[in-house]
């Protein structure tokens with residue numbers, strides 16, 4: 001029965017009347033017929049049931065398990081443009097986009113074309129290739145702080161490498177981060193580290209040595225006084241400050257200009273380095289990343305997600321005199337078998353090229369503000385407290401009154417139970433949102449006005465009944 005309800009779910013946008021609903025029904029029913037008649041379940045549920053016997057929690061990255069909103073995750077069959085389809089054939093407007101990389105639309109035709117061409121030339125060299133230079137020049141050209149760059153294979157790898165570099169350059173060991181900011185899962189960063197960790201109730205992961213955690217200091221986002229206090233208590237010992245220049249891993253939280261300016265001044269005065277972790281914000285907030293948007297130039301920058309166009313790429317870069325400490329130019333060791341992978345470089349180059357075309361960021365800004373304004377209006381119509389924001393193609397909202405300036409605010413005020421009900425109901429309406437109140441949402445170039453209107457209408461119906 002659940003299957004019929006699920007398959008009868010409204011299909012997104014103008015393709016509502018298209019055959020995806022009917023054609024999807026048959027395999028589902030057959031799959032169900034194959035199991036006990038009383039055990040009516042969806043194909044997504046079946047795949048997840050098996051996955052739980054194969055992977056810890058049934059997933060290969062924790063947030064995917066939907067723990068903080070409850071219920072089973074949907075299991076993906078395919079993605080295209082701003083849409084995803086689950087293995088039961090249901091279609092959704094996708095506001096996660098693989099957590100950011102799908103900014104030019106999933107399975108973009110132009111990206112696919114360069115991938116096919118590169119496939120014929122080989123998927124991995126483990127040796128220098130010209131595409132690395134092309135992507136490096138695009139990054140150096142666009143990102144104000146980057147004079148030299150090193151490609152790696154994930155955001156985690158970029159962040160753990162940049163931390164080693166900050167320590168190598170300053171010959172100091174401590175690092176200052178902010179409560180609720182996520183910088184990948186390296187030991188040093190798993191201290192008060194945002195959504196995945198926070199919503200799982202693992203504020204400090206077991207397995208992180210106490211000595212490592214002790215070298216990680218935390219301050220409060222948007223609170224310069226807390227930063228000054230930490231520096232005063234650790235005089236001459238802090239190698240650098242790392243932050244999300246717009247927070248996405250505690251929900252969407254914007255910095256004040258004064259906060260970023262203050263961090264720039266304090267780090268300079270204290271002989272510490274400033275690193276913007278732009279793994280999420282890079283090439284999303286603006287063509288030159290969040291640092292260009294706010295006009296603050298850090299010493300170092302980490303990148304990921306968008307830069308790989310859907311393939312695994314991360315990068316760190318910054319001032320040349322710092323980057324030249326990295327091996328083999330300098331003594332700080334860091335390496336990777338698949339670093340600069342030609343397939344990933346090809347996808348990254350095409351993605352940044354598309355983002356460089358006139359009107360790209362204007363489109364992101366326009367559809368995202370329309371979406372956020374629509375959701376806020378729908379919430380208010382139904383008497384829900386809500387505070388929301390967006391910059392370019394990144395957005396978020398909390399079910400509470402604002403302002404929310406840091407993770408501590410969000411954790412204390414946001415109605416996570418209401419968010420869980422909202423999330424599940426939106427899923428049933430054909431809208432795929434991040435499965436946590438403490439995750440930002442993402443739009444892409446292929447989201448249309450019709451997709452946004454479809455989403456707002458769904459939100460209006462859902463907010464009336466939750």
Ligand SMILES: *Cc1c(COP(=O)(O)O)cnc(C)c1O
Pocket residue numbers: 154155156157159182183184185244248249277278279280304305314
């Ligand atoms: C996603 C993310 C990371 C980690 O990147 P992975 O590719 O998942 O390892 C690091 N920092 C920020 C800000 C992120 O959003």
